[in-house]
Amino acid sequence: MVRQRLLGAAALTIALATGAVAEDKVVNVYNWSDYIDESVLQEFTKETGIKVVYDVFDNQDIVETKMLAGGSGYDVVVITGPFLARQIAAGVYQPLDKSKLPNLSNMWPEVMSRVAQYDPGNQYGIDYMWGTTGIGYNVDKIKAIMPDAPVNSWDMVFKPEIISKFKDCGVQFLDASEELIPAALKYLGKNPDSKDPADMEAAGKLLASVKPYVQKFHSSEYINALANGDICVAVGYSGDILQARNRAKDAKNGVTINYVIPKEGANMWFDIMAIPKDAPNPDAAHAFMNFMMKPEIIAKSTNYVAYANGNLASQKFVDPAILADTSIYPNKDTLANLFSTTPYDAKAQRVLTRVWTSVKTGM
Amino acid sequence: MAERGTQGMRPFVAKWALVAVPYLWSLMFFLAPFLIILKISLSQTAIAMPPYTPVINTLGEFWSKLTDFSLDNYMFLGEDPLYYSAYLSSLRIALISTVLLLIVGYPIAYGMARAPKSVRNALVMAVILPFWTSFLIRVYAWIGILKPEGLITIALQGLGILGPGEQIHIYNTETAVFIGIVYSYLPFMVLPLYAALEKLDATLLEAAADLGCPPMKSFWVITFPLSLPGVIAGCFLCFIPIVGEFVIPDLLGGSGTLMIGKTLWAEFFNNRDWPVSSAVAVVLLIILVVPIVIFQNQQKKA
Structure with a gap:
């Protein structure tokens, strides 16, 4: 009897549950x-x-x-x-x-x-x-620090003598190996989609050389940080940086943000x-x-x-x-300069992550 | 006689049932998950759901496939200095944090134990109170306090210690990690210390004072040795979870803060390498089992 009653109760619960889903x-x-x-x-x-x-x-x-x-x-x-x-x-x-x-x-x-x-x-x-994945920057602060800054080039973040000038003002990179390594490869004149460990390590070396000037690797914090004027330069996703631009505009806090697709080429995702x-x-x-x-x-x-x-x-x-x-x-000319990447297999992925870890931790 | 026999059986069964509960608990929630992790650590990665090829699917295959198990994933951990550096760095951070916790926690627990009986419960409540807010939110709150434009900078600027343009750079450093850990784990240090200190017989200290022992000396000769079980319990309660800590170094630490929790995260999420991340976890467990065994032996003595 008890068992039957339990079964009845269970059936009722199921009926109720499915009824609720349908509703x-x-x-x-x-x-x-x-x-x-x-x-x-x-x-x-x-x-x-x-x-x-x-x-x-x-x-x-x-x-x-x-x-x-x-x-x-x-x-x-x-x-x-x-x-x-x-x-x-x-x-x-x-x-x-x-x-x-x-x-x-x-x-x-x-x-x-x-x-x-x-x-x-x-x-x-x-x-x-x-x-695309490119560079966002605080127009006025960059002008004050370096009037002739190469804002339309990856030189801005990949040349130690240039990025170092913005260190105190704040630089953030995406915490995304699959974005930064291809960008660095493109800057080095290599195939951005290269899965060759030697190429990836060369890109890692470039990134490690500018790491001391990067305040943080994070994939969403830079939106507010740019908008609030807490940082000057960010390597980030196009729309995120443009959202930062709009937020700053709405807040009327005197911060002007601009986004550029570097002339060397950028990832189109x-x-x-x-x-x-x-x-x-x-x-x-x-x-x-x-x-x-x-x-x-x-x-x-x-x-x-x-x-x-x-x-x-x-x-x-x-x-x-x-x-x-x-x-x-982007217009036709820029579009021609954009590249795309293909999936990394398990071995290449391990190299990619390892290179990225060594960029971030120095290990 | 027969009646007596059954009467004797009942407490026997009850006793075993009582002992069996914690063992069953450990079996289900510690040993079984551990065996699953161990199994994955001996497998190979694959592009599949889930992303590895299991060596065995049922327990029955265990003996027949014993030779198929590969220790490659463990060998791999030895090949790259990243892993032992991460283990060492975690142990170092945990050790320093535990010492800091002891230094901060001991006076608090001592003060609590010496407080009038009427306020002691209120003080214990005060120590537990932070648990009413989510741990994650409390760590996030520290970001607001420590960041360059955060509360510390504002306070120091207000006091005139820092100029208007100057900022405190603690956030995203190892210092911030220590602050976050000491803050988060303090109750785990204070409560066992308090439990030990509260039991302390105050007449011992009175006797020492009567016999001319200075207070500082009586602390080291009487109070501290008697509180040692609490010190050990508190230290292990803090040290062991801090070694595997992930959230605090991830949120407060810089990208250079190397801890095994973060390394494990990268293996699991970035590389999607469940076998290697399982191997990292198994090795971590082995590293931690040693202190647990010491701890248990101490408990037995105490």
Whole structure:
């Protein structure tokens, strides 16, 4: 009797639980921090009745570890090209059901084809935003310290005699080996996508020579630090630095921030939306991705975060000032100078991390 | 006779059941996870979910596949000076922190134990109080205090000790790590010390004073030796977790602060090398088991 009653109770609980799931639909989204106009999420819920549980990260290594461990509980994950390629190989994602994504027709073929180098045939992912990794600086402070500073060149941060001048004013680098090592390789005139240990070590040597002048390696702190005028120079993601520029403008604190794509060339990266194989709500995930491909919606996010998106149809809704800004939507000449990187295999990854550790700790 | 026998059995069973609980607990939450980590440390990495190729899948395969286990991951730790430097640096930071904790914690515990009985409980509460706020938030608060434009700089500028343009540069240095560790672990040092000092028989000190022993000498001859179990308990309670500390050096330390917790993090997250990071963890455990054994022997004596 007791057992029967318990079983009955269990069945009831299960019924209640499934009932609850059917009632309020959810999509669990995992995206970079400071990377969306949150009003877009409310619009999505209004239109579809699906609640968005929005979670953020500022480090892709953590994301990859979570995905590889499985059972992350996320329905849509935004991930950068080389990481996506490796995770597809590990079997993390499910192929998209394109019949549920009619808005795919709005996408930009140029961006789609570049994304295809990570995701052949665009089977697993759709570009969310793309951007570059370059240099942000405090215009007035740099002018005061070094009027003829080579602000449009990697010399600014990779030449010890120049970067040392900005040490007291504050310099931060991204804590991302997969960004800094390729940039250093490009500066040294080598293939930025090189997986040769000797090349990576040479890049590490260059970075170690300027490390004494770097206050911190961190992947999100520099946004506020630049905006508040706490630091003068940062190597960071284009949109993050432009957000710092906008925050300073809004705060009217007299700080002017500028972003440049160094003339030697910079990394062009793509952040791609994908659906994990074990996503609890794949239908909601498709609905979310389709919604994010609506031209006026993605344009709204672009206007907010100052990153270019991969949606051609959205460009008429994008703020003309952003569309005309070549540091966001680069012109043809700059575009030719941008490079992309491919995934590191386990051996190359170990060398990369080891070089990066030795840059940061001197060990 | 038979009745007596069963009566004798009951306390016997009860006693064993009582002893079995902590053993079962250790088995489930210490030994089982440890064996999983040990298993991963003997495997190889792979691009898969999870990112390694297990050598064995079930316990039954253990003996048949014994020769397939490879110690490569452990050999690898010996090849690169990074790892032993990180272990040594962690031990050094833990040792210095523990000494600092003892210096800071002993007078606090002594003061508490000597306070009137009526306020002692309030003082113990005061020591425990910080636990009511999340550990992470308390460490973040230290960033606000220590950063160059933070509270210390503002206070010193206000007092005129620093000029308007000058700043204190503690944040992102090893000093900040020590400050953060001493602050965070202080209750773990103070409480065992207090427990030992509170039990101290005050008449011993009175007798020493009556016989002409100066207070400083009676402290070293009577109080300190009698509080030794508390000192040892406090030191190990602090030292062992500090060796593996990750959050404090990551948030307060500079990029040059080398600790094994951070190295393990890099292996696990940056390299996605679960086998090597497991090997790092196993070696760390072995390094820590030695002090635990010493600690337990001391406990038995005490």
